[in-house]
Amino acid sequence: MTQFFLIIGVGMCVLVLLCLYRATYGPTILNRAAGISAIGTKTLIILLLMGVIYDRIDMFIDISMVYALLNFLGTVVLAKYLERSGEV
Amino acid sequence: MLFKDVVVILFMLGGLFLFATATFGLLRLPDFYARLHATGKADTLGALWALIGLAVYHGFSLTSAKILFIAVFMFLAQPTATHAISRAAFRCGVQPWTCEDAVLLKDDVVEQGGAK
Numbered sequence: 001m002t003q004f005f006l007i008i009g010v011g012m013c014v015l016v017l018l019c020l021y022r023a024t025y026g027p028t029i030l031n032r033a034a035g036i037s038a039i040g041t042k043t044l045i046i047l048l049l050m051g052v053i054y055d056r057i058d059m060f061i062d063i064s065m066v067y068a069l070l071n072f073l074g075t076v077v078l079a080k081y082l083e084r085s086g087e088v
Numbered sequence: 089m090l091f092k093d094v095v096v097i098l099f100m101l102g103g104l105f106l107f108a109t110a111t112f113g114l115l116r117l118p119d120f121y122a123r124l125h126a127t128g129k130a131d132t133l134g135a136l137w138a139l140i141g142l143a144v145y146h147g148f149s150l151t152s153a154k155i156l157f158i159a160v161f162m163f164l165a166q167p168t169a170t171h172a173i174s175r176a177a178f179r180c181g182v183q184p185w186t187c188e189d190a191v192l193l194k195d196d197v198v199e200q201g202g203a204k
Contacts, residue, residue, distance in 0.1 A: 001093060001096075001145075004097060004100070005100075008100050008101075008104055008138075011104050011108075012104070012107065015107050015108060015111045018111050018112075018115060019111055019114060019115075021115060022114050022115060022123070028120070028182075030120055030173065030176070030177050030180075030182065031120055031123065033173055034114065034120070034123055034124055034127055034173065035114060037127065037131075037169060037170075037173075038110060038111065038114055038127045038131055041131050041132075041134075041135050041162070041166070042107060044135065044158070044162075045103070045107075045135060045138045045139070048138075048139070048142055048155070049142075052142065052145070057146070057151055058151060061151060061154050061155065061158075062154075064158065065154065065157070065158055065161075068158055068161055068162060068165070069161075071169075072161075072165040072166075072168070072169055075169040075172065075173060076168070076169055076172050078173070079169070079172040079173040079175070079176040080172070080176070082173075082176045082177075082180060083175065083176040083179050083180070086179070086180060087180065
């Protein structure tokens with residue numbers, strides 16, 4: 001079962017690298033924000049998979065909870081800032 | 089192989105498939121609103137399936153209760169973030185991709201009933 005979780009984690013890492021293209025070369029800052037939000041969601045799952053693989057899920061789950069909160073807050077704050085500044 | 093393991097494998101593979109769908113949508117779709125349409129929904133459901141798979145793997149415990157709390161939070165927070173950033177794009181004046189833009193790329197679109 002550990003090997004299955006390892007394979008899923010490697011697949012998630014490949015998807016994060018693909019999302020990194022949009023986060024790096026996205027035409028505007030809004031595309032970069034969408035890419036970073038997608039990367040944050042995948043990182044949350046990767047953290048939980050690392051907790052399962054290392055058998056320390058009780059520690060990694062709190063980190064992943066904080067990561068979910070920070071990802072949401074970062075996206076909302078960036079959206080509010082861009083909306084107020086009025087330029088893309 | 090236990091029945092629980094089969095359920096976990098099915099949920100995790102479904103989550104990975106939905107994440108792959110969201111990623112290819114983010115890379116390949118033509119404009120910002122379409123990309124947000126891909127990531128806003130497929131990413132949320134993929135995270136939900138992967139978290140439910142991990143919760144089933146851990147059985148009935150405090151850890152799985154925390155994982156389900158993260159799932160409920162993601163289900164509330166991810167559409168809110170998507171809505172906030174798409175509203176910011178609309179107020180900043182980002183124009184949606186329409187059929188006229190498609191005509192510039194490929195003339196076949198009009199003949200196939202793409203007239204607006």
